[in-house]
Amino acid sequence: MAKKEEILDAAKKAAEVIKEKVEKVAERAEVKEAVEAVTEAAKKAGKAAVAAAEEIMAPAEDPKAEAAPKAAPKKETKVITPKDAKIPEGPLELKWTNYKNHQKLVNPANKRRLDIIVVGTGLAGASAAASLAEMGFNVLNFCIQDSPRRAHSIAAQGGINAAKNYQNDGDSVYRLYYDTIKGGDYRAREANVYRLAEVSNNIIDQCVAQGVPFAREYGGLLDNRSFGGAQVSRTFYAKGQTGQQLLLGAYSALSRQIGKGKVKMYTRYEMLDIVMIKDENGEPRARGIIARNLVTGRIERFFAHAVVVGSGGYGNTFFLSTNAMASNGSAAMQMYRHGALFANPCYAQIHPTCIPKHGDFQSKLTLMSESLRNDGRIWVPKKLEDAKRLQAGEIKGRDIPEEDRDYYLERRYPAFGNLVPRDVASRAAKERCDKGYGVNNTGLAVFLDFSEAIQRLGKDVVAQKYGNLFQMYEKIVDENPYENPMMIFPAIHYTMGGIWVDYELQTSVKGLFCIGEANFSDHGANRLGASALMQGLADGYFVLPYTIQNYLSDQIGVPRMSTDLPEFAEAEKRVQDKIDKLMAIQGKRSVDSIHKELGLIMWDFVGMGRTAEGLKEGIAKIDAIKKEFWTNVYIPGEANALNNELEKALRLADFIEIGRLMAVDALHREESCGGHFREEYQTPEGEALRQDDKFSYVGCWKYMGEDQEPQLIKEPLDYEFTERKTRNYKN
Amino acid sequence: MDSYIDIKVRVWRQAGPKAQGHFETYDLKHVFQGASFLEMIDILNEQLIAEHKDPVTYDHDCREGICGMCSMYVNGHPHGPDSAITTCQLHMRKFKDGETITVEPWRSRAFPVIKDLMVDRGAYDKIMQAGGFVSVNTGGVPDANAIPIPKPVADEAMDAASCIGCGACAAACKNGSAMLFVAAKVSQLALLPQGKVEAAARAKAMVAKMDELGFGNCTNTGACAAECPKSVSLANIARLNREFIGAKFKD
Numbered sequence: 001m002a003k004k005e006e007i008l009d010a011a012k013k014a015a016e017v018i019k020e021k022v023e024k025v026a027e028r029a030e031v032k033e034a035v036e037a038v039t040e041a042a043k044k045a046g047k048a049a050v051a052a053a054e055e056i057m058a059p060a061e062d063p064k065a066e067a068a069p070k071a072a073p074k075k076e077t078k079v080i081t082p083k084d085a086k087i088p089e090g091p092l093e094l095k096w097t098n099y100k101n102h103q104k105l106v107n108p109a110n111k112r113r114l115d116i117i118v119v120g121t122g123l124a125g126a127s128a129a130a131s132l133a134e135m136g137f138n139v140l141n142f143c144i145q146d147s148p149r150r151a152h153s154i155a156a157q158g159g160i161n162a163a164k165n166y167q168n169d170g171d172s173v174y175r176l177y178y179d180t181i182k183g184g185d186y187r188a189r190e191a192n193v194y195r196l197a198e199v200s201n202n203i204i205d206q207c208v209a210q211g212v213p214f215a216r217e218y219g220g221l222l223d224n225r226s227f228g229g230a231q232v233s234r235t236f237y238a239k240g241q242t243g244q245q246l247l248l249g250a251y252s253a254l255s256r257q258i259g260k261g262k263v264k265m266y267t268r269y270e271m272l273d274i275v276m277i278k279d280e281n282g283e284p285r286a287r288g289i290i291a292r293n294l295v296t297g298r299i300e301r302f303f304a305h306a307v308v309v310g311s312g313g314y315g316n317t318f319f320l321s322t323n324a325m326a327s328n329g330s331a332a333m334q335m336y337r338h339g340a341l342f343a344n345p346c347y348a349q350i351h352p353t354c355i356p357k358h359g360d361f362q363s364k365l366t367l368m369s370e371s372l373r374n375d376g377r378i379w380v381p382k383k384l385e386d387a388k389r390l391q392a393g394e395i396k397g398r399d400i401p402e403e404d405r406d407y408y409l410e411r412r413y414p415a416f417g418n419l420v421p422r423d424v425a426s427r428a429a430k431e432r433c434d435k436g437y438g439v440n441n442t443g444l445a446v447f448l449d450f451s452e453a454i455q456r457l458g459k460d461v462v463a464q465k466y467g468n469l470f471q472m473y474e475k476i477v478d479e480n481p482y483e484n485p486m487m488i489f490p491a492i493h494y495t496m497g498g499i500w501v502d503y504e505l506q507t508s509v510k511g512l513f514c515i516g517e518a519n520f521s522d523h524g525a526n527r528l529g530a531s532a533l534m535q536g537l538a539d540g541y542f543v544l545p546y547t548i549q550n551y552l553s554d555q556i557g558v559p560r561m562s563t564d565l566p567e568f569a570e571a572e573k574r575v576q577d578k579i580d581k582l583m584a585i586q587g588k589r590s591v592d593s594i595h596k597e598l599g600l601i602m603w604d605f606v607g608m609g610r611t612a613e614g615l616k617e618g619i620a621k622i623d624a625i626k627k628e629f630w631t632n633v634y635i636p637g638e639a640n641a642l643n644n645e646l647e648k649a650l651r652l653a654d655f656i657e658i659g660r661l662m663a664v665d666a667l668h669r670e671e672s673c674g675g676h677f678r679e680e681y682q683t684p685e686g687e688a689l690r691q692d693d694k695f696s697y698v699g700c701w702k703y704m705g706e707d708q709e710p711q712l713i714k715e716p717l718d719y720e721f722t723e724r725k726t727r728n729y730k731n
Numbered sequence: 732m733d734s735y736i737d738i739k740v741r742v743w744r745q746a747g748p749k750a751q752g753h754f755e756t757y758d759l760k761h762v763f764q765g766a767s768f769l770e771m772i773d774i775l776n777e778q779l780i781a782e783h784k785d786p787v788t789y790d791h792d793c794r795e796g797i798c799g800m801c802s803m804y805v806n807g808h809p810h811g812p813d814s815a816i817t818t819c820q821l822h823m824r825k826f827k828d829g830e831t832i833t834v835e836p837w838r839s840r841a842f843p844v845i846k847d848l849m850v851d852r853g854a855y856d857k858i859m860q861a862g863g864f865v866s867v868n869t870g871g872v873p874d875a876n877a878i879p880i881p882k883p884v885a886d887e888a889m890d891a892a893s894c895i896g897c898g899a900c901a902a903a904c905k906n907g908s909a910m911l912f913v914a915a916k917v918s919q920l921a922l923l924p925q926g927k928v929e930a931a932a933r934a935k936a937m938v939a940k941m942d943e944l945g946f947g948n949c950t951n952t953g954a955c956a957a958e959c960p961k962s963v964s965l966a967n968i969a970r971l972n973r974e975f976i977g978a979k980f981k982d
Contacts, residue, residue: 127869130869146790146851147799148856155797166876206867210865213886213889215889217882218882219879221879222876238889252859252863253867256860258856325791358765367795476767476820478824542869
């Protein structure tokens with residue numbers, strides 16, 4: 001008997017050891033099943049278990065071979081668990097409530113002792129800076145423009161989603177959550193998206209209280225419009241200037257706090273590095289930034305207990321995009337180089353209705369509202385010779401008879417026709433232009449035709465609905481869209497990828513938070529229209545001001561630190577060295593000329609239709625560009641003075657790295673989902689083909705050093721509450 | 732149909748806030764008329780960089796007429812000869828072959844030149860900080876539909892709110908007055924019930940700040956509204972005056 005018990009005991013111990021070991025490996029190799037299997041085996045302890053355990057013991061040193069044959073052992077792929085991501089326990093609809101009920105707070109007296117740096121003054125940055133200051137924290141807020149009101153959020157046109165259900169059309173928090181998850185092609189975190197939908201209603205209340213003049217109905221209540229990817233009308237809008245009005249609302253709140261002295265505003269300042277200082281346990285924490293005064297060229301140091309970055313997206317990697325000229329990804333790259341993970345860099349949204357490029361001098365692409373596709377019909381000529389004559393300028397669109405027009409969206413997608421989602425419409429346009437049917441002098445445009453709508457509705461109705469857009473088009477292109485079809489072409493518009501953050505919006509670096517478009521966000525692989533404004537303001541007004549307290553609550557004893565500390569000096573030196581290096585190149589090429597070249601490579605190889613072969617070629621070309629940039633760029637003027645070319649060069653150095661990271665991520669993601677389309681993974685009809693069994697995870701990249709390949713870390717997306725489906729727009 | 736033109740660009744060059752400025756004329760050949768005005772400046776700058784000269788410093792960002800960053804005085808008009816647009820929306824087809832185009836920064840006492848065409852418009856931010864807001868904190872506000880607002884009122888507030896803060900109004904004004912800018916914000920908020928509560932105090936605070944920062948007085952010449960890229964109406968100034976006088980009577 002006693003012997004039996006001894007054996008049983010030994011077996012149990014052995015099983016425990018195995019379990020521990022396998023768990024360690026499992027963490028690396030993503031083999032939860034292995035853990036479960038061994039745990040099961042351990043339970044059935046006894047003589048047999050001892051034997052079994054002994055047997056298992058040997059292969060336990062290398063269980064990867066069996067459990068995860070594909071995991072490359074050399075790379076040591078780490079897995080981010082829901083616990084690492086700090087996803088709260090409980091049912092979906094209670095997670096945020098539970099979090100708020102149990103999180104740690106900072107009392108008012110202590111708030112006064114804590115400084116927070118907020119970088120950026122867009123919807124996310126301005127709303128966060130204002131809200132944190134209202135709560136009592138001391139905020140230092142930075143922007144590169146001459147005023148916080150100019151951040152690129154201002155250019156958003158369409159609207160902002162919220163689950164108010166004011167239209168009584170069956171909307172709910174759950175429905176907004178579901179549409180967002182589905183629109184993102186099931187590549188977003190369930191808990192985050194649900195929280196986003198939950199706080200969406202507070203945003204509308206807040207904005208109205210600030211005096212944002214949303215559109216109203218004759219009864220005086222708020223009006224809504226419908227937008228892509230939803231069956232309800234949940235989009236609030238202020239003419240075609242919703243982004244402007246929301247940003248001015250946040251800017252007003254921010255101005256009030258600046259006036260009160262709770263926010264110290266630094267305009268025309270650009271962050272160039274983050275300062276990390278180790279705590280008493282030797283763990284590095286973000287404790288400040290190095291920023292360049294863009295007017296004087298002076299490099300300055302700033303301390304804070306925590307750093308929040310809301311610096312927007314990196315669409316300008318493509319040079320031509322709908323982003324503002326100064327929008328850049330450098331803040332993201334600074335975080336990345338300090339160990340913050342860059343998640344899903346390959347997810348970029350290409351908007352189908354932009355005014356096409358018409359020359360090499362082109363500096364940006366102008367977006368035309370998606371709403372035009374409600375009445376406009378998209379087509380190219382059926383005959384190649386017609387396309388050639390159009391490209392040569394010999395004929396105009398209206399000269400081509402009806403029977404010679406190819407309404408390719410209506411042909412390919414009978415059910416949705418011209419109203420297919422953004423990614424689908426963009427790819428279809430590219431397909432036609434690649435085959436030579438493009439209609440601009442460059443061959444890179446398709447027609448958006450209102451002649452049928454004008455016949456059906458009359459010119460006045462069309463003018464009422466779209467007049468301002470038609471006018472904008474005419475100003476830019478100098479052609480009357482009432483008489484001749486408009487020309488449109490896809491352009492990079494928004495980046496869903498960005499810095500990885502946990503549920504608290506904290507990056508993998510302690511004390512460093514990331515909000516708005518700059519983080520990898522709640523949009524998965526594709527963002528729905530009118531959801532960018534929602535996310536930016538949700539992060540800034542209603543999420544970060546809560547979650548950052550959970551971090552700051554144990555920082556109240558940390559005194560303000562001197563910026564004379566060696567960590568600040570070192571960070572400043574790194575920045576200064578980089579600037580000196582750039583200024584010393586004195587090559588032959590302007591910054592823009594190299595940036596334009598990078599943009600073309602991105603568009604051709606990392607654009608709408610990606611292939612393994614093309615991406616590899618793209619990476620080689622980006623590497624060549626990097627070399628060209630660091631040996632042949634020419635920057636005029638002085639470093640310690642106002643110098644736009646130097647500013648652009650610093651940003652371009654990072655765009656080159658981001659471009660490469662986008663290509664590397666796109667190459668590794670062997671599936672098509674949302675904004676990422678790999679030509680090898682499509683249905684016979686040319687539709688995106690997800691590979692849920694292999695790629696249902698967030699692809700996070702860890703910086704491994706200059707010119708080193710980044711390391712892939714996965715955050716599995718286990719859909720606990722929602723069933724994944726395939727998007728279908730044909731029938 | 733757009734074609735190519737040769738032009739001379741006469742640009743204000745000023746090395747710094749205290750430096751003496753001067754005009755410099757550059758020849759620019761073969762400029763496509765489809766290019767925007769700022770793209771023309773880009774072309775000029777590429778040419779200057781190739782010659783190892785200092786490129787022209789100017790403010791610009793969104794290039795679609797909404798950020799309010801661009802601020803050029805072109806041939807005697809803020810944002811150039813076309814109406815209801817910003818400089819970035821001006822295209823070279825508005826100019827003729829052989830033409831000399833004069834480009835200057837905003838000229839206004841309250842907007843000192845930083846370099847070349849770039850000016851400091853921080854004064855507008857300071858006016859906003861003095862009262863251009865509704866005093867509500869984040870959270871704890873009523874439901875968005877709790878207070879109905881008549882559609883014409885909301886629309887009028889929206890028109891006033893469309894100001895982009897570019898500074899063209901003050902730059903166009905012979906007195907250098909910021910009245911249209913201030914009036915637009917005061918009107919937007921005074922029209923809406925949410926902003927009405929503080930309307931009088933707001934008008935007083937913003938006007939006082941405007942005076943303090945060196946902006947001139949309004950003599951109703953209307954140049955501001957004529958040059959405003961967003962066509963903000965002069966009626967807003969009348970509304971500001973009503974709010975302001977009302978507030979003074981109460982004192």
